[in-house]
Amino acid sequence: NSSYRIVAIGGEGIGPEVVAASLTILQQVAKLEGFTLEVEYGLLGAIAWEQTGSYLPQATIELCDRADGIVFGAVTQGGLLELRKHFDFFCNLRPIRSFNSLLHKSSLKPEKVKQLDILIIRELVSGIYFGPSGRAEDEKGIYGFHTMRYYDDEIRRIARASLQLAEKRRGLLTIAHKENALPHLPWTRLVQEEATLFPSVILEPMLVDNLAMQMVLNPQRFDVILAGNLFGDILSDLGGALVGSIGLLGSASINSNGFGLYEAIHGTAPDITGKGIANPLGTLAACILMLEQWGETAAAQRIREAQERVLNKGYRTADLFPQEEEILVNTETLVNLLLE
Amino acid sequence: NSSYRIVAIGGEGIGPEVVAASLTILQQVAKLEGFTLEVEYGLLGAIAWEQTGSYLPQATIELCDRADGIVFGAVTQGGLLELRKHFDFFCNLRPIRSFNSLLHKSSLKPEKVKQLDILIIRELVSGIYFGPSGRAEDEKGIYGFHTMRYYDDEIRRIARASLQLAEKRRGLLTIAHKENALPHLPWTRLVQEEATLFPSVILEPMLVDNLAMQMVLNPQRFDVILAGNLFGDILSDLGGALVGSIGLLGSASINSNGFGLYEAIHGTAPDITGKGIANPLGTLAACILMLEQWGETAAAQRIREAQERVLNKGYRTADLFPQEEEILVNTETLVNLLLE
Ligand SMILES: CC(C)[C@H](C(=O)O)[C@@H](O)C(=O)O
Ligand SMILES: CC(C)[C@H](C(=O)O)[C@@H](O)C(=O)O
Numbered sequence: 001n002s003s004y005r006i007v008a009i010g011g012e013g014i015g016p017e018v019v020a021a022s023l024t025i026l027q028q029v030a031k032l033e034g035f036t037l038e039v040e041y042g043l044l045g046a047i048a049w050e051q052t053g054s055y056l057p058q059a060t061i062e063l064c065d066r067a068d069g070i071v072f073g074a075v076t077q078g079g080l081l082e083l084r085k086h087f088d089f090f091c092n093l094r095p096i097r098s099f100n101s102l103l104h105k106s107s108l109k110p111e112k113v114k115q116l117d118i119l120i121i122r123e124l125v126s127g128i129y130f131g132p133s134g135r136a137e138d139e140k141g142i143y144g145f146h147t148m149r150y151y152d153d154e155i156r157r158i159a160r161a162s163l164q165l166a167e168k169r170r171g172l173l174t175i176a177h178k179e180n181a182l183p184h185l186p187w188t189r190l191v192q193e194e195a196t197l198f199p200s201v202i203l204e205p206m207l208v209d210n211l212a213m214q215m216v217l218n219p220q221r222f223d224v225i226l227a228g229n230l231f232g233d234i235l236s237d238l239g240g241a242l243v244g245s246i247g248l249l250g251s252a253s254i255n256s257n258g259f260g261l262y263e264a265i266h267g268t269a270p271d272i273t274g275k276g277i278a279n280p281l282g283t284l285a286a287c288i289l290m291l292e293q294w295g296e297t298a299a300a301q302r303i304r305e306a307q308e309r310v311l312n313k314g315y316r317t318a319d320l321f322p323q324e325e326e327i328l329v330n331t332e333t334l335v336n337l338l339l340e
Numbered sequence: 341n342s343s344y345r346i347v348a349i350g351g352e353g354i355g356p357e358v359v360a361a362s363l364t365i366l367q368q369v370a371k372l373e374g375f376t377l378e379v380e381y382g383l384l385g386a387i388a389w390e391q392t393g394s395y396l397p398q399a400t401i402e403l404c405d406r407a408d409g410i411v412f413g414a415v416t417q418g419g420l421l422e423l424r425k426h427f428d429f430f431c432n433l434r435p436i437r438s439f440n441s442l443l444h445k446s447s448l449k450p451e452k453v454k455q456l457d458i459l460i461i462r463e464l465v466s467g468i469y470f471g472p473s474g475r476a477e478d479e480k481g482i483y484g485f486h487t488m489r490y491y492d493d494e495i496r497r498i499a500r501a502s503l504q505l506a507e508k509r510r511g512l513l514t515i516a517h518k519e520n521a522l523p524h525l526p527w528t529r530l531v532q533e534e535a536t537l538f539p540s541v542i543l544e545p546m547l548v549d550n551l552a553m554q555m556v557l558n559p560q561r562f563d564v565i566l567a568g569n570l571f572g573d574i575l576s577d578l579g580g581a582l583v584g585s586i587g588l589l590g591s592a593s594i595n596s597n598g599f600g601l602y603e604a605i606h607g608t609a610p611d612i613t614g615k616g617i618a619n620p621l622g623t624l625a626a627c628i629l630m631l632e633q634w635g636e637t638a639a640a641q642r643i644r645e646a647q648e649r650v651l652n653k654g655y656r657t658a659d660l661f662p663q664e665e666e667i668l669v670n671t672e673t674l675v676n677l678l679l680e
Contacts, residue, residue, distance in 0.1 A: 076520065077520035077521075081521065107448050107449060107452045107556055107557055107558070107559075108447050108448055108449070108556075109447060109448070109449055112447045128468075128488060128521075128522065129521050131485065133522070133524050134524055135524050140491055140493075141491045141492060141493050142491065142492045142493075143489055143490060143491040143492065144489070144490060144492070144524035144525045144526065145471065145487050145488060145489040145490075145524060145525075146487070146488045146522045146524060146525065147485050147486070147487045147488070148468060148485060148486045148487070148488065149483055149484070149485040150483060150484060150485075151480055151481045151482065151483040152481060152482045152483065152484070153480075153481050178570070178573075180416065180417040181417075181421065181468075181469050181570075181573075182468065182473070182486045184473050184474055184475050184484035184485060184486060185484045185485075185486065186484065208574055209573045209574050209576075209577035210577060210607075212552065212574050212575075212577055212578045212581070213577040213578060213580055213581040213586060214581075215581075216447055216448075216556060216578065216581035216582070217447055217581050218447070219447075230518070230521075231574075233518075233521075233549045234548055234549050234552050234571075234574060235552075236549075237549035237550060237552055237553040238552045238553060238556065238578070240553055241552070241553040241554075241555075241556035241557050242556070246553060267550075
């Protein structure tokens with residue numbers, strides 16, 4: 001019987017609530033599918049700072065070192081970038097899928113988002129988030145700077161991961177770039193070079209400004225979108241807008257050993273923290289990705305079906321603005337419905 | 341009687357066609373409103389390169405030096421950034437307004453874009469477009485880099501321009517930033533410091549990823565959005581998606597003398613070049629901004645009304661995918677209808 005170790009990091013805001021909800025569901029599917037989950041709790045972000053004087057305490061790193069996956073809630077900033085970098089979680093998968101029962105929640109016309117199935121792949125440990133930065137002064141005055149820097153090899157490895165995934169899907173890989181203004185970051189050429197081993201994948205380089213526009217004009221045309229760290233951040237939130245609520249989306253950040261960090265795309269949502277009304281489906285979507293990464297596909301499928309069943313019956317947390325014929329539920333009730 | 345000098349720069353692709361169409365209309369309103377327009381033609385981009393060996397020839401700069409405005413078509417890249425920089429066109433205004441008769445063209449639900457009226461203000465001569473950049477190598481390999489650099493004073497001057505404009509509109513200024521990952525570019529603090537002289541303006545700092553999402557979820561909540569060069573580029577194309585066609589949007593890029601460059605937001609559209617079917621309304625929208633900048637508000641209003649009249653009657657160029665009860669027209673016919 002398989003056994004997995006999870007490090008649960010609630011973080012701040014609604015983070016701990018949605019992580020707790022997801023763990024309850026994970027434990028049940030583990031029992032049903034005959035594997036065991038051992039959960040340990042780690043600190044990150046503002047709470048870690050208060051308790052240990054560090055945003056990413058050494059103790060958290062050690063917990064993660066011996067784990068099979070990290071289930072993460074949310075923080076406002078401190079520690080998360082360091083955690084991603086420390087474990088070299090370069091490959092961030094952000095699937096944007098619409099739920100049939102929630103099409104009317106989108107501000108887009110339902111026919112524009114029906115059966116939407118985009119996979120955004122975001123490079124997560126380099127680019128402008130991690131390049132040289134600072135504040136300085138010269139004869140023209142005080143300035144601040146952040147450097148969007150990519151080693152060619154960093155682009156090549158995320159390109160290979162993207163090509164592999166595109167090959168298993170519909171075979172269209174759109175490359176977000178801005179080479180007319182940023183010519184020294186030749187994403188198109190580097191991906192093309194890696195693509196010779198993937199003849200079935202069609203490459204589509206697209207300027208990031210146009211890409212943002214096309215994602216709204218005609219989202220269904222996309223299959224896999226590959227983007228650097230900053231562009232991927234913006235485009236994936238935009239993806240959240242397409243499906244109506246960012247509260248539904250989960251993400252997986254994987255390193256080259258297959259070890260991963262699993263988190264919702266949404267943030268800490270301080271306005272609803274502690275009220276017990278947060279939507280756990282984003283974190284749960286991330287947990288589904290974790291189960292798939294482990295090869296526990298039956299367990300992943302069980303949760304997917306539970307989600308669809310509960311949404312089809314009309315149960316909605318408050319972020320989904322329940323309308324007529326829908327039923328407003330809080331986090332606990334939603335979890336109980338998912339467990340049924 | 342006033343007289344204005346325009347430098348017309350067609351550029352590439354559909355650029356020359358939409359500039360010619362717009363000039364025809366400008367000349368007619370000039371006649372009707374009793375001012376004269378003197379037009380000279382300048383080269384920029386690939387064509388300039390072929391003919392002069394320079395993307396931005398000195399002759400073009402000299403023409404612009406003695407002009408009251410530049411009406412620009414489109415280029416794929418060469419020369420445009422240099423032109424913006426040379427004349428210090430730091431303040432790029434990109435109004436996003438929906439036309440009542442075109443609401444159904446948007447992929448958003450009509451009620452989400454009705455009476456949409458956002459002004460995106462993009463800093464245009466600094467940031468990552470103009471910071472130190474290059475390709476280099478160190479012990480880890482070959483890399484490329486572009487630096488997002490802003491002098492505090494560059495942020496302050498675009499902040500002041502934005503505050504002035506927000507004060508004359510609905511008084512809400514949303515500041516696009518990414519301070520949780522790019523803390524050395526303190527847009528929020530600098531705008532707040534400039535805002536003490538504008539007590540009636542409400543400031544709303546918003547992370548750019550969230551902003552992109554909110555522009556789709558709830559576009560009508562925005563009034564003025566202030567963004568740096570790169571974020572402004574992405575957000576304004578996204579704005580084009582909201583109103584259904586980027587072909588409708590014009591932009592003005594103004595320097596501290598009030599001198600400006602007026603261009604559509606769309607690109608060269610090589611697929612339809614030379615067919616006589618391009619939509620001139622984007623460039624015309626830019627010309628309206630030029631007339632307003634000159635104080636020729638009656639002329640500006642005339643063109644606005646002509647546009648509304650022709651659109652209300654159902655005339656559409658091909659980019660607007662004419663449906664039932666709409667009439668497909670080419671560029672020339674549209675111009676003739678506007679002149680009526
Ligand atoms: C919290 C923030 C630093 C983070 C990011 O920009 O990567 C978040 O927006 C995300 O998308 O995971
Ligand atoms: C052509 C390109 C360099 C330009 C830009 O990125 O500024 C364009 O996208 C724009 O928005 O004016």
